[in-house]
Structures are given as structure tokens and as C-alpha cells.
Amino acid sequence: MIKDTKSQTTTNASLEGLGNALENEAIYIFREVVAQFEKPVLLFSGGKDSITLVRLAQKAFWPAKIPFPLMHIDTGHNFPETIEFRDKLVKELGVELIVRNVQDSIDQGKVVEETGKYASRNMLQTTTLLDAIEEFKFDACIGGARRDEEKARAKERIFSVRDDFGQWDEKNQRPELFDMLNGTIEIGQNVRVFPISNWTELDVWSYIQKEQIEIPSIYFAHKRNIFLRDGLIWSAEDDVVFRAEDEVVEERWVRFRTVGDMSCTAAVLSKADSIDKVVEEIRDSKISERGARIDDKRSEAAMEKRKQQGYF
Amino acid sequence: MNVLKIATAGSVDDGKSTLIGRLLYDTKSLTEDKLEAIKKSSEQRGYDYLDFSLATDGLVAEREQGITIDVAHIYFSTPTKSYIIADTPGHVEYTRNMVTGASTSQVAIILIDARKGVIEQTYRHFFINNLLRVKNVIVAVNKMDLVDYSEEVFNNIKKDFEALNAKSTYAEQIVSYIPVSALKGDNIVDKTDAMSWYNGDTILGHLEELEAQDLYDAGKVRFPVQTVIRPKTDEFHDFRGYAGKISGGSLKVGDAVTVLPSLTQSKIKEIFFFDKTYAEAPAGSSVNITLEDDINITRGDMLVKTDELPKIEKQVTATVCWMDSKNLVPGTKYIVQHNTNRVLSKIDSINSVIATDYTGEQENNNKLSLNEIGEVSIKLSKPIYFDSYNDNKSNGAFILIDAQTNTTAGAGFIS
Numbered sequence: 001m002i003k004d005t006k007s008q009t010t011t012n013a014s015l016e017g018l019g020n021a022l023e024n025e026a027i028y029i030f031r032e033v034v035a036q037f038e039k040p041v042l043l044f045s046g047g048k049d050s051i052t053l054v055r056l057a058q059k060a061f062w063p064a065k066i067p068f069p070l071m072h073i074d075t076g077h078n079f080p081e082t083i084e085f086r087d088k089l090v091k092e093l094g095v096e097l098i099v100r101n102v103q104d105s106i107d108q109g110k111v112v113e114e115t116g117k118y119a120s121r122n123m124l125q126t127t128t129l130l131d132a133i134e135e136f137k138f139d140a141c142i143g144g145a146r147r148d149e150e151k152a153r154a155k156e157r158i159f160s161v162r163d164d165f166g167q168w169d170e171k172n173q174r175p176e177l178f179d180m181l182n183g184t185i186e187i188g189q190n191v192r193v194f195p196i197s198n199w200t201e202l203d204v205w206s207y208i209q210k211e212q213i214e215i216p217s218i219y220f221a222h223k224r225n226i227f228l229r230d231g232l233i234w235s236a237e238d239d240v241v242f243r244a245e246d247e248v249v250e251e252r253w254v255r256f257r258t259v260g261d262m263s264c265t266a267a268v269l270s271k272a273d274s275i276d277k278v279v280e281e282i283r284d285s286k287i288s289e290r291g292a293r294i295d296d297k298r299s300e301a302a303m304e305k306r307k308q309q310g311y312f
Numbered sequence: 313m314n315v316l317k318i319a320t321a322g323s324v325d326d327g328k329s330t331l332i333g334r335l336l337y338d339t340k341s342l343t344e345d346k347l348e349a350i351k352k353s354s355e356q357r358g359y360d361y362l363d364f365s366l367a368t369d370g371l372v373a374e375r376e377q378g379i380t381i382d383v384a385h386i387y388f389s390t391p392t393k394s395y396i397i398a399d400t401p402g403h404v405e406y407t408r409n410m411v412t413g414a415s416t417s418q419v420a421i422i423l424i425d426a427r428k429g430v431i432e433q434t435y436r437h438f439f440i441n442n443l444l445r446v447k448n449v450i451v452a453v454n455k456m457d458l459v460d461y462s463e464e465v466f467n468n469i470k471k472d473f474e475a476l477n478a479k480s481t482y483a484e485q486i487v488s489y490i491p492v493s494a495l496k497g498d499n500i501v502d503k504t505d506a507m508s509w510y511n512g513d514t515i516l517g518h519l520e521e522l523e524a525q526d527l528y529d530a531g532k533v534r535f536p537v538q539t540v541i542r543p544k545t546d547e548f549h550d551f552r553g554y555a556g557k558i559s560g561g562s563l564k565v566g567d568a569v570t571v572l573p574s575l576t577q578s579k580i581k582e583i584f585f586f587d588k589t590y591a592e593a594p595a596g597s598s599v600n601i602t603l604e605d606d607i608n609i610t611r612g613d614m615l616v617k618t619d620e621l622p623k624i625e626k627q628v629t630a631t632v633c634w635m636d637s638k639n640l641v642p643g644t645k646y647i648v649q650h651n652t653n654r655v656l657s658k659i660d661s662i663n664s665v666i667a668t669d670y671t672g673e674q675e676n677n678n679k680l681s682l683n684e685i686g687e688v689s690i691k692l693s694k695p696i697y698f699d700s701y702n703d704n705k706s707n708g709a710f711i712l713i714d715a716q717t718n719t720t721a722g723a724g725f726i727s
Contacts, residue, residue: 018594019597019598020314021314022315023598024557024597024598025598031538031539031555031556032538032652034539035539035652059586060598061541061555062586062600063541063547063548063553063587064541064543064545064548147384148385148387151369154368154385154386155382155384171373174719175408175412176412176720177720178709179557179706180649180709180711182649182711182713182718184718185718186718198315198385198387200387200394202389203394286343286344288343288346304372
């Protein structure tokens, strides 16, 4: 998955391959982070967006290694394929991986596990994240959020200043003009940085296709035991997803379009077993990516509220 | 695929969000779940029609008040092009957010309510797009359905706007006029039968014609250094690369370059984009370059072609758009961020506050308050190397950072 680091000289003056506008912008943002902050970290979930971030970071600093660690806020409810993939990637990159566990926050009594049919650990991540930021004194957290995902995210700046409680003040954001990113902050404050803000889901998939980036296998179609609830397809193979007795398990061809905490990530029916087929499927899709994320459906302002509390 | 960036401007209730919603809806860019959410929210609120602003006004406060407070970025694409719309607020009090949206856009859509015609806010919106040198302006005369699709109403508004345009200082700006009804979908994506007197393009038709070129100038080479790349590995022991995004011109291997501010000279040895080298790189590329000579270069320095030096001065005069609730007054110090370079500065004088209604009136009350635009003289502690904003957008603009609050307090455009 990592490109050969030996440089290959192209003899012609062809400008093909110098990246498109979005890639150039993302690389620029990464370099601004390293230049403006002392302790940045890349928030890595093992999903396609954070994997794309890793490739962009490699490009931004090559031939040097990625000059910051990756951090995974592990809900403990991950797809096993994602964790396996994460560990392999980190080993190949030769970068540091920090893992902080939501389970620890639960054990410390800082957060309380949700119960009931829709119990999820997604919200609980915020506390673990904020504690980790404080522990390591990170001043910039790079994340893979995109503005096309959700309407509150569409409002956020590329450099998003958070106070020392991690809170987003959505009504008082810094103007962000031209390419000039202002990351000046006080001690205790933190900036969330979103290099792929302007990418759409299709942009990410097309990039993965073009760059031949490896991704966890759950993104591709496979047979899985599932059950239906509220029109969404849930994995029946994992204990963390609550299933009532009357919810019937059946085997279907599915894939995951987004990979979050298992307890709030639904699958889609699909036979797309290659990246080319996935790109084709996304292009034709009539449902948005977030349509499979139950945590956004809690209320019209679910994401905004989470972000105010420090969610990335 | 290329990306065309659009900023919308219009007063409250002129129908900006409806227009954007209609663009998304008619290009089938709204997914079923998002459409379903809009339907549900519209019904809950007791509306008779789909309120597309519920899709773009992403903040609770915006939905409560029914106005747009901050810029939302909205994405859609056609088989030929990708589009990013910066949906910017129309209220005077959110002018700074309007400037934010316009600063990265190649096209502006200014909405006018056909019933109200050109109003003071229209002047302001046009002024900002003039000031920021937004090349293409589409004047969308909206709500034509409420004036019986009258050709006369449209022509009168067009005439008024043309009178405004005559006062513009930006001769290269291209202004187009399109009569639309965002609510009914007339002339947004599909041509309407309701206005047979209009032979021009629809909004989307017009956008599709525009070239999605970069915001970066093809002219003189400007390469602000973001960071120095020193791998310190066995394989790249002596590697010293300068990473940055070319903000003007096209950089070639072998070019004679001068490093600013030291005025040291060298030649481009290699141009890297990731692990490949290129003989040439165009404006807008985030490259990593090496030089023939080992010289001391740090963040904030700029590489230019030796025969294309910019101005190097310790004093600048600029049009400043003030964005802070604390007034800008002479004698105060701010950090000027110009490209990647930061220099402490002192406000010398506020020469005038510019009326944005094209009356040409200027007053001098020696301060700029929030959302005001004026001409300001600034003294810098160290020289900066700049072009006028008209010659190179990136190298002619700067932001003012308040050293106490760290906020971006203003934006400047060097004359």
C-alpha cells in the first residue's frame, strides 16, 4: 500500500499527475498544520476518509515520514477488519499510533454506557477524545470530516477553533479568506483541521480508485448475517448491536459504505466487490452516505449538538 | 475533473437557499433521504411548499430565525463539472461571511427580488464582488412568477443594474442577467415556457459554459514557502526541500530564482509532487522543490523568478474589510499574515470609509467598524513582498490578526 519511496523521474514536461485542485488544497492544509502547530495529531478511525488523509499526509511531506502520530479513539465496537487494517498500515508507515479506549472512560465513570435498542458508543467518544487531547497536549487534531456529509459540517471552517472544553462556537467562527489559514490559539485551545472539507464522498472514492489505496475489506460486498430495523440493515454477527427477539436474521450480500462504530453503522445491499464497482455504485446512489448513520437521525440538529460538545 | 466555485449573494428572503435547493433538486443531486428530511421538516413547520433552505441553513439558530448566518458549502456535479457553492448570508451584519465566501469563488450569483428591484443590499453585494475581483457575475432576477413573468419588470431591473455596473472599476468583469423563479424552477436548470421573450441561458446552462479555471494567476511565478522538508533518513540524508503551493505562474526546472527577503539567488534543481519529479509545475500545485545551492530558506520566504520581482516595501495602502467587533483605529498593532509570512504591523491611518452604494462618497471618521470597508495605510515592522491585488490575488491579499484575541479581524486588498 505504500509507494516505493525511490523517486522516478518523468522525462516529459507533462503536468498530468500533479494532482487536482482538491488534492493540492489538502496537501497545502497539511503543511500549514505542521508549520503552525507544535503538537498535531491525525484522528484515525480506519475508515476510508482517514485512510485518504494518511495518503495525502504522505504526499505532503515526502520524502520525510508523516511528522505527527495517528490517534484512534477506539469505541471497542470496531469491525475486526478495521483494527487489523489499522495495525498493518501503521506498521508499514512507520508512524506512532496512539489508541485511547472509550471502555476506559466508561470504567472511570466519566461516561455512562447507553442502553436500549439504539444504544451506541458514538457519543461517548467525545469524552475520550477530549481527555486524550489534554493528556498529550495536542494543539491540532486533523480529521476526515467533509462538508458534504451533513448540514452542520457544511458550516464548519477548515481550521475550526475549539475552546478548552472542545466546544465549537458555530456563531462566532473566524473568517477564512483565500488560502490564508489562521491557526493562532491560546494554550488550552485546540484547532480541528479538515483537509478534505471540500471533497465529496465520490471524490474520496475516486481518489482511492486512482491512487489504488488499500481499504478494509468490509467496504466491499460480502455475505453477512443481517437483520432489518427502521429500514436499515444491521449486522447480526456482532454482540454489540442490540437485536430484539422478533428481529429476524437472514444472510445477504452487503457492504459498508461508511465505517463507524458498529452499533450505529448500517450496511447497504450491494454486490460491489471491487473499487471500480463501488465507485459506480456511489455515482448512481440515491441515498446519501449519512443515510446509514443512525446517530444523525436522532434529531435535526444531532451533529451540531455533538460538535458543540467537542465531537470532531 | 475541474471544480467551479460559486458564491451566492442576496438579501433576506430573496430566495438564495431556494435557488440552491432548486439547483440540487433539478440536477438530481439531492439524495432521497435528504429530500425526505426536507419534506418532513417543511411539513412540521406547516409550510405549503418544500423549504430548501432547511437543507442549507445547517445551524439551529439559522433555522429558528429563518436566515443564513454563516457560509455553508454545498456540492453538486454534472457530467462535465464539479461545483462548490458558498451559500453566503445577505444581512449587512454578516458582510464578513459574505467576503469569506466570495474570496475563493470564480462566479457570483446575485439575487434580486423581481418585486423589489435593485436595493441597497444589491449595491453592497456587487461592490464586494468588484472589490474581490470575482470575474463572472450572474444577476438572477428571482420571483418572476410573482410579477407575471413580465419582460418589462426584468428589463427595468437590468437597466438599473447596468447603471450600477457602469460605475464598476473592474472592466474585465462579465455580468449576465437571467430571469428566474427558484420556487417554480423556471430557468434554473430547465428552460421555462413562461418567459418566451427570454432567449438566454438558464443558470446551470450558463455555469456549464464557464471555464473552471483555477483561482491562481497564470502570470508571474510566486512560490511562498510553507515548510522546509528535511527527512534526515539514510536514503535522503542531505535532502532539503521547500514545500509550498505555487500561487502564480508556472515553475520550471532550471529557472533562475530569487529568494525573498534575502535576495539570494539560485536555480530550481528539482520539482517534486510526492515521489515523482516534474520538469514544470503550474500555479495551484502543492509541490516540493530543491535548489542548486544550499541556502537558508524558512517559512514565510518567497521564491520568485529573478526577472519578475514583486514590490518589496515596509508600508502598504490597502482596501480593508473590517471583520471584528472592536473598531480598527490608527496606532493599533496587528499581525499581518500575507501568504505564509507574518509581520507585526501598525495602523498608520484610516484614509477613508468607502460607501458601498457606488455614490462615490467617502468619509473619514478615522475608524473602521465591523463590516465597514475603507482605505487604510499600514506600516510594517519588516518589508513584505507583494503584488497589487489586481495583478495577483494571492500575493495582493492579506489578513489582519488581532494579537490579543488571535482572531482574524480584517482582510486587506493591496492597491
